[in-house]
Amino acid sequence: MINYKNELNxxxxxxxVRTESPLLVLAGAGTGxxxxxxxxxxxxxxxxxxxxxRILAVTFTNKAAEEMKHRLRGLVGPASGSVWMGTFHSISxxxxxxxxxxxxxxxxxxxxxxxxxxALFREVIKTLKIDHKKYPPKQYMNKISWFKNTPQYVxxxxxDAGSFHRIDEVFREYQKRLNEQFLIDFDDMLSLxxxxxxxxxxxxxYYSSMFEHILVDEYxxxxxxxxMFLRLLAGRSGRICVVGDDDxxxxxxxxxxxxxxxxxxxxxEDVEVxxxxxxxxxxxxxxxxxxxxxxxxxxxxxxxxxxxxxxxxALEHHSLLNETSEADFVTKMISKYADEGVSYGDxxxxxxxxxxxxxxxxxxxxxxxxxxxxxxxxxYQRREIKDLLSYLRFFDNSFDSVSFSRSLxxxxxxxxxxxxxxxxDFASRNAVSLIEAVKQMFPSFSRNQQEGFRxxxxxxxxxxxxxxxxxxxxxxxxxTGYKDYVLANESxxxxxxxxxxxxELYNASVAFEETSPEGTLTDFLxxxxxxxxxxxxxxxxxxxxxxxxxxxxEFDTVFLTxxxxxxxxxxxxxxxxxxxxxxxxxxxVGITRAKRNLYVTCAESRIMYGxxxxxxxxxxxxxMGFAKAKASFTPSxxxxxxxxxxxxxxxxxxxxxxxxxxxxxxxxxHEKFGDGIVISTSGEGASEKAxxxxxNAGGLKKIVTAFLTFVDE
DNA sequence: TGCCGTTTTATTTTT
DNA sequence: TAAAACGGCA
Numbered sequence: 001m002i003n004y005k006n007e008l009n010x011x012x013x014x015x016x017v018r019t020e021s022p023l024l025v026l027a028g029a030g031t032g033x034x035x036x037x038x039x040x041x042x043x044x045x046x047x048x049x050x051x052x053x054r055i056l057a058v059t060f061t062n063k064a065a066e067e068m069k070h071r072l073r074g075l076v077g078p079a080s081g082s083v084w085m086g087t088f089h090s091i092s093x094x095x096x097x098x099x100x101x102x103x104x105x106x107x108x109x110x111x112x113x114x115x116x117x118x119a120l121f122r123e124v125i126k127t128l129k130i131d132h133k134k135y136p137p138k139q140y141m142n143k144i145s146w147f148k149n150t151p152q153y154v155x156x157x158x159x160d161a162g163s164f165h166r167i168d169e170v171f172r173e174y175q176k177r178l179n180e181q182f183l184i185d186f187d188d189m190l191s192l193x194x195x196x197x198x199x200x201x202x203x204x205x206y207y208s209s210m211f212e213h214i215l216v217d218e219y220x221x222x223x224x225x226x227x228m229f230l231r232l233l234a235g236r237s238g239r240i241c242v243v244g245d246d247d248x249x250x251x252x253x254x255x256x257x258x259x260x261x262x263x264x265x266x267x268x269e270d271v272e273v274x275x276x277x278x279x280x281x282x283x284x285x286x287x288x289x290x291x292x293x294x295x296x297x298x299x300x301x302x303x304x305x306x307x308x309x310x311x312x313x314a315l316e317h318h319s320l321l322n323e324t325s326e327a328d329f330v331t332k333m334i335s336k337y338a339d340e341g342v343s344y345g346d347x348x349x350x351x352x353x354x355x356x357x358x359x360x361x362x363x364x365x366x367x368x369x370x371x372x373x374x375x376x377x378x379x380y381q382r383r384e385i386k387d388l389l390s391y392l393r394f395f396d397n398s399f400d401s402v403s404f405s406r407s408l409x410x411x412x413x414x415x416x417x418x419x420x421x422x423x424x425d426f427a428s429r430n431a432v433s434l435i436e437a438v439k440q441m442f443p444s445f446s447r448n449q450q451e452g453f454r455x456x457x458x459x460x461x462x463x464x465x466x467x468x469x470x471x472x473x474x475x476x477x478x479x480t481g482y483k484d485y486v487l488a489n490e491s492x493x494x495x496x497x498x499x500x501x502x503x504e505l506y507n508a509s510v511a512f513e514e515t516s517p518e519g520t521l522t523d524f525l526x527x528x529x530x531x532x533x534x535x536x537x538x539x540x541x542x543x544x545x546x547x548x549x550x551x552x553x554e555f556d557t558v559f560l561t562x563x564x565x566x567x568x569x570x571x572x573x574x575x576x577x578x579x580x581x582x583x584x585x586x587x588x589v590g591i592t593r594a595k596r597n598l599y600v601t602c603a604e605s606r607i608m609y610g611x612x613x614x615x616x617x618x619x620x621x622x623x624m625g626f627a628k629a630k631a632s633f634t635p636s637x638x639x640x641x642x643x644x645x646x647x648x649x650x651x652x653x654x655x656x657x658x659x660x661x662x663x664x665x666x667x668x669x670h671e672k673f674g675d676g677i678v679i680s681t682s683g684e685g686a687s688e689k690a691x692x693x694x695x696n697a698g699g700l701k702k703i704v705t706a707f708l709t710f711v712d713e
Numbered sequence: 714t715g716c717c718g719t720t721t722t723a724t725t726t727t728t
Numbered sequence: 729t730a731a732a733a734c735g736g737c738a
Contacts, residue, residue, distance in 0.1 A: 061727060089728045114728095131715080136732085186728060221727090254726065353724055355729095375726085530728070548725050570724055586725080609723065610729040 002042060002075060008035070015241075015274045016040045019048060019213070022234070022268035024261070025243040028305045029290070029592035030281025030554070033243055037215055038068060040241060041083060042075040044213055052082035056211040056233070059087055060218045062530065064552065068217070084211070088226055089186065090530050092193040095207065096184075102200040103192050105184065108522055110393065112183045113529045115386060116402040117141065124173045130166060140170045147171075148187035149225055149255055154195045180428060181399040186529075190225055197232045208233050219244030219264075223255040227267070237269040246300050250548060250586045252578075262301060279305045279592075281554055285315040286598050289624045290591045296623050297581045313557075313596030317626040319617065323562075323606035327359040330559045331367055333599060334542060337557050344370055346556035348543040350590050352568040356561065357544050364542065374545035380528045384486065384498045385505050389528060391476045395463045396521050398433035411485045413452035419445070435460065469524045470509040477502055547590040558594035560587075563602040563618035587620045600626065614663075616678070663690060668708040675711070 004013060015025045015036045027033040041057060044050040059065040065086050072080040084091060096105060112120065121137040144167070147159045161168040178184060184192065197204035214234050216222070219242035222230070234240040242264065249258045265271040279287055284307035291304050320326040334347055349360050349371075357373050364371045380386070387410045393403035405420045427437035438453055445453060459479055466472045477483070483502065486495045512524050519527075543555070562568050568587065573579035591598060602621065605614045617628070666678050668690070678690050690708060 087728060134715095134733090189728085250725080251727085253724080355724090546725060548727095567724095572724075607729090 002039070002046065004039065004043060004047075008032075008039060009278055011274055011276045011278065012036050012039070015243075015276065016043050018272055018274070019044065019239060019241075021237065021239070021270040021272055022264075023241040024219075024264045024271060024273045025241065025276060026261075026273065026301060026303060027243050027245055027276040028279060028303060029245065029248060029589070030279040031276035031305070032278075032280065033217070033245075033276070034064075034068060034071060036276070037217060037243060038071045038075055040215065041072055041080075045076050045079055050212055052076075052079045053084065054210060054212040055083045055215070056091065056213070057083060057085040057215040058091060058217065058230075059085070060221055061552075062087060062090070064217060065090075087530070088229065089189045092189040092229070093526060093530070095193050096189065096196070099196060099200075099203050099206075100192070102203050103196045105192070106182045108397065109182045109184055110397045110400055110522070111189070111526055111529045112178065112181075112185050112400075112402065113380070113386075114186070115381060116406075117185050119402050120177060121170075121174065124170055124177065128166065128169055128173060130170070135165050139164070140167065140174075143167060144171055144174065145185075145187050146255070148185075148191050149223060151224060151228065153187075154191050154198065154225060154228070156195070177401075180431075181401055182397060183400060190229060194225060194228050194232065197229075204232055208235065208238075212239060214238065214240040216240070216242040217244075220246050220249035220258060220261045221251045221256045222260045223257055227257070227260050231267065234268075236267075240268065247294050247297070247303075247585055248551065248589050250551065250582060250589060252582050258299065262299070275303050277303050277305050278308050280308050281595055282307065282592060283309060283311055283313045283315070283596060285313070286591060286594050289315065289598075290588055293584065293591065293620060293624045294588045297584055299578070299581055309595075311596055313594075313598070315598050317600045317602075317621060317624075319628075320601060320603045321605070322612075323356075323359050323603050324363075326561060326601050326603045326606075327363040329601065330360060330561065330599070331363040331369065333559070334364070334369055334557075335367065337597070338369070342556055343540050344542045345540045347558070348545065348550065348553070348555040348593065349559045349561060350545060350547045350550050350593065351561050352547065352570060352586075353562075354546060356567075360544055360561075364544075369542060370539065371542040371544055374543055375549045382498075382501055384482070384501055388473070388476050388480070388482060388502065388505060389525065391459065391463070391480070392472060392521060393525055394434075395460055395472070396525055398435040398460075399427075401427070401434060404434045408452075408456055411480065411482075413455060414448045415452045419449060468513065469519065469521055470506065470513055472521060473506050473509040477506065547586050550593050551589055554593055554595055556595050557597040558590070558599070560590045560594075560598065560600045561602075562606075563587075563600055563621050564606070564615035565618055566613070566615050567606075567608070568618055569620070584620060584623075587624075591624070600624070663710075667711040669711050678708075 004016060008016060009032075012032055012035060015023065015027075016039045019040075025033075025036060027036065037057065041055055044055060045052055057068065059068060069080060069085055072083065072085075084094075086094070093111070096103075096109075097107075100109065101107070118137065118141060121141045122132070125132050125135070125137045125140065143164055144159065147153055158171050159167045178188075197207070211233055214230065216230060221244070230240060230242075242261070244261050246258060246261050249256060249261070252258060260267075265273070282290075287305045287307040294300070318329060320329055330349055334344075337347060338344060351357065351360075354375070361371065361373065380389070387406065390403040390406035390410075393400055394407050397403070401424050404424075405417075408415055408420065423434060423437050423441060426432075426441055427434045430437070430440075432440070435457070438457065442450065442453065459476075462479060463472050463475055466475055483499055486498045486502075489495075490498065508528075509524060512519060512527060516523060543550075543553075547560075565574065569580055569583035573583045591600075600621065602617055603615075605612055607613070663678050667675065668678055669675055
């Protein structure tokens with residue numbers, strides 16, 4: 001029996017028990033967001049008597065969904081399994097599997113994954129005889145992916161022909177091929193579901209009345225069509241509860257619309273709002289800095305966190321000479337805390353851009369501190385996994401030509417692209433499956449090719465002899481001899497890694513059978529294309545990652561690095577107020593990851609884009625209340641030299657660096673552009689350039705220093 | 714139209 | 729620095 005009053009604070013309690021009208025829960029970092037969602041679901045089931053299968057809970061990542069399922073199980077037991085809980089995409093896919101025929105989908109439709117989609121675009125570009133050098137397939141893919149996330153696509157429009165070279169044709173051809181192969185892509189999952197709701201009032205009504213309660217996590221990250229999805233299901237006055245934090249909206253660049261959360265009360269009727277501001281994660285010092293920083297944003301609903309944890313820790317800012325000494329410093333501190341008993345897994349190094357990880361890796365490696373770089377290639381994207389799965393994909397859907405050619409050619413069977421294209425062509429013209437095409441064309445192949453195809457078709461028949469998914473996976477691994485193939489073609493350590501992954505794939509299939517005993521091969525394949533989790537090297541390791549990837553995580557000790565104008569906030573956002581605010585929110589996210597110790601660092605100079613650049617301290621440092629810090633850590637010259645990345649130009653003498661550094665932040669005047677402030681400088685001598693922010697002349701510009709007059713205050 | 718050398722431009726990324 | 733965009737020339 002849960003005692004809601006005792007186990008929740010006042011705000012959380014309100015957020016749990018107000019179940020009758022649309023509810024917006026503004027949950028600051030570390031204020032018990034997940035707790036609210038899980039308790040609310042428990043409350044709905046136990047106290048209100050809602051059936052679990054009539055509750056829909058949407059998250060953004062699989063990880064979040066899993067975490068939530070896990071915690072919900074602890075509260076309500078097995079009933080938790082019946083709640084519809086998952087990402088927008090997985091929920092949509094489930095709906096499409098059941099009712100997709102309403103938008104013309106065949107029951108067993110497959111989902112094309114990222115790489116195969118790219119391959120398909122390459123084919124399309126080739127067929128349409130578009131110059132792939134001038135117009136890279138990737139651009140079409142990105143533009144069309146973006147387009148598919150707009151209401152226009154839902155309404156069956158196609159991209160505007162004028163917007164990009166022949167994009168309408170590419171779009172049509174791409175769609176045609178997807179249809180031919182009974183495939184949908186990632187973006188279709190959500191868009192087609194919405195289209196279906198709009199096309200079929202009956203289907204919409206079915207789900208709308210089925211889901212008596214809808215809960216949404218990370219609402220600040222929803223985009224236009226995710227909003228449509230929710231509105232169609234909940235209606236204007238439905239029982240929808242969205243939880244989010246406008247101050248942690250960091251995906252605007254990806255289409256997330258912060259107005260969804262800022263204007264929630266305009267989108268729904270009789271909205272109630274609950275603010276959660278009691279933070280149980282971080283020390284009071286950390287919370288204070290986070291608060292003063294985020295106050296500088298204008299686009300926010302406004303709230304202030306209060307610290308409720310009686311723990312003290314370090315909160316320091318250090319300005320280092322360059323990126324190497326920054327890495328040195330961080331490494332030393334990690335060692336220090338490790339000696340004090342903090343486990344590596346409880347420490348994280350955060351940065352703005354992935355390129356920054358290298359210096360930390362080099363240093364940690366050298367000292368022998370175990371670390372993991374979070375955000376590498378996702379498990380199911382790895383080559384060996386894709387190779388093996390391509391057999392199963394084709395077995396599952398014999399129209400899938402991308403999987404056909406991949407599986408047919410790995411390992412090589414003496415059949416090349418020309419033959420494959422012929423088969424595809426035949427299949428497409430006669431509207432038969434590729435297997436059928438192979439059978440009909442069989443006599444026309446050469447002796448060698450016939451042998452290759454015989455083997456391949458034999459493989460497919462072999463797969464048909466299994467019923468269990470894990471047996472099929474095992475069957476492919478064994479019969480292709482893939483492990484030997486890897487051993488023969490890769491270095492020993494590379495092969496070892498790949499073989500480990502292959503075993504991991506088998507494990508995943510066994511785990512799949514456990515969690516969904518009714519699951520078919522189609523379901524398993526769908527789950528692999530939905531999953532993007534990187535199998536993070538397990539064990540006790542320091543995490544290195546971008547702040548974006550750190551969202552939702554927490555660590556005892558955090559190093560927030562690279563606080564320099566031009567890097568964080570990043571170059572292009574400095575003169576764009578909205579973007580600068582997003583950078584500031586990102587910084588806020590970074591700070592609030594720390595539970596006990598937070599170190600905020602910057603470097604006076606670092607190598608960026610190939611040359612040493614001197615940057616000014618980040619605006620955010622001052623906004624956080626870090627006055628100009630003394631250089632508190634100076635590595636020995638020897639270390640300094642040794643870690644210097646091999647630059648073409650010899651290192652600038654340090655004295656010079658110091659002098660050019662003093663220009664950053666200075667006021668200057670330019671004949672044409674007027675007054676401005678130096679952000680950073682690069683180059684030296686006559687070619688020395690300064691990046692200057694001109695208030696009245698279009699913002700940031702690169703100017704040769706000689707054309708600038710320095711103005712005294 | 715296609716190729717090659719030169720110049721410009723740089724994030725962040727789940728599903 | 730590396731990749732993409734550009735521009736000149738055949």
